[in-house]
Amino acid sequence: MPIYEFECPKCSLNVTKLCRLGTDGSQIECPRCLEMGLERKLSRFASPGIGGGDACGTCSRLLAAAAT
Ligand SMILES: [Zn+2]
DSSP states (O other), X not given: XXXXXXXXXXXXXXXXXXXXXXXXXXXXXXXTTOOBOOEEOOOGGGSTTSSOSSOOHHHHHHHHHHHO
């Protein structure tokens, strides 16, 4: 299941939840102010720094070794 981040429009609390695919925040209650209906933010999978194209240190070494 994907992890979604929601933000409460009332108190701006950020809530991270494991939800079924396609879940929106309209049925989720804010744990702080109990406002029903949170706004879904972009998935953390889309965050910069995750899933980048750069090889890790180990891969870079292997590539360098293979090139010699
Ligand atoms: Zn709230």
